[in-house]
Amino acid sequence: MSDVINVTRSSIPSFEEYCEEIRPIWESYWLTNMGEKHQSLEAALEEYMGIESVCLLTNGHAALETIIEAFDLHGEIITSPYTFASTTHAIVRCGCTPVFCDINPVDYNIDVDKIEALITEKTVAIMPIHVYGNLCDVEKLAAIGKKYNIKVIYDAAHAFGVTKDGVSSACFGDATMFSFHATKVFNTIEGGALCFHDHALTQRVNDLKNFGIHSAEEVPFVGGNAKMNEFCAAMGLCNLRHIDGWIEERRLAYLRYVERLSNVPGIRLCPPQKGVKANYAYFPVVFDGYKYNRDEIFDMLARENINARKYFYPITNAFECYRGRPGFDPADTPVAAFVADRVLTLPMFAGLRTEDVDRICDIILK
Numbered sequence: 001m002s003d004v005i006n007v008t009r010s011s012i013p014s015f016e017e018y019c020e021e022i023r024p025i026w027e028s029y030w031l032t033n034m035g036e037k038h039q040s041l042e043a044a045l046e047e048y049m050g051i052e053s054v055c056l057l058t059n060g061h062a063a064l065e066t067i068i069e070a071f072d073l074h075g076e077i078i079t080s081p082y083t084f085a086s087t088t089h090a091i092v093r094c095g096c097t098p099v100f101c102d103i104n105p106v107d108y109n110i111d112v113d114k115i116e117a118l119i120t121e122k123t124v125a126i127m128p129i130h131v132y133g134n135l136c137d138v139e140k141l142a143a144i145g146k147k148y149n150i151k152v153i154y155d156a157a158h159a160f161g162v163t164k165d166g167v168s169s170a171c172f173g174d175a176t177m178f179s180f181h182a183t184k185v186f187n188t189i190e191g192g193a194l195c196f197h198d199h200a201l202t203q204r205v206n207d208l209k210n211f212g213i214h215s216a217e218e219v220p221f222v223g224g225n226a227k228m229n230e231f232c233a234a235m236g237l238c239n240l241r242h243i244d245g246w247i248e249e250r251r252l253a254y255l256r257y258v259e260r261l262s263n264v265p266g267i268r269l270c271p272p273q274k275g276v277k278a279n280y281a282y283f284p285v286v287f288d289g290y291k292y293n294r295d296e297i298f299d300m301l302a303r304e305n306i307n308a309r310k311y312f313y314p315i316t317n318a319f320e321c322y323r324g325r326p327g328f329d330p331a332d333t334p335v336a337a338f339v340a341d342r343v344l345t346l347p348m349f350a351g352l353r354t355e356d357v358d359r360i361c362d363i364i365l366k
């Protein structure tokens, strides 16, 4: 039986590099609460992304909930259901109402031409997702945010390292969330961040991630606990040294997939975006009118020990936990429903070999 190839594989430094990075923790006895590693990683990420403020958190989901609280949002948030559970759940768990906008069929991001029709007097924000690392139409979204005086908060869980005309994905909107989960392009084991230009917001987010405690005797917010610990921050410091090389390795796998699968009738790939330096986070393929359907391809790969992923399927407005709630109906977002039924993300990670990509493509094309 041939080797197992999973849809992703975490990128990690050498064991020795990580041990060296965590040595000072043994000397300082400082394990968490915004220690030296935490501070260094925030500074390193601010530099890498060219953004004024990066706040680290335990995970991307906590970052989403924290920014909704930090902006004190109450009302409707326009988003798309073509995402991971986290985006929709964060809105609902914070007491807001998600209003689902459909996606466009090219890059699977929110369809910016359908947003304005969904705006009501209750709309407080838009929460778009840079799906698969494809950037949303950030100019149009900024214009809509400004016109209606509502926040634009990006779920950039997939978009670490992506730039548009040299500007980092961290820099668009009123705030941007990253996930540094083990499966993402850049990881801190578990982790996440909020990025923004507004220094006043930094203090608020820092208070909210630490029980709302501002100083020893001042507790201005009802905050939770979402602090990144020193071991996770140390992993991030190591991984940041390698990130550009790892994205290049992903690019090589991407190029091989494109060589094998583009111009095959019935197989649709995402086109490159103009001015965008990609991170090759995922390799989504839509099977529309191909000789095998998505589920057949998924099973054919699985029989050969290749674990692709139906990502995103189901879409969040079809989740069992939301059944019967007004406004949660996949029929309202037909493009998202169509893509979700036909999409498969193929294995993609730094170190995926050309011969592995060929093995995968041979099965799909046979």
Ligand SMILES: *Cc1c(COP(=O)(O)O)cnc(C)c1O
Pocket: 059, 060, 061, 062, 083, 084, 086, 087, 129, 155, 157, 158, 178, 179, 180, 181, 191, 192
């Ligand atoms: C991974 C992911 C999240 C959640 O991030 P965690 O760090 O796992 O909490 C949110 N949104 C999207 C689109 C994701 O892929």
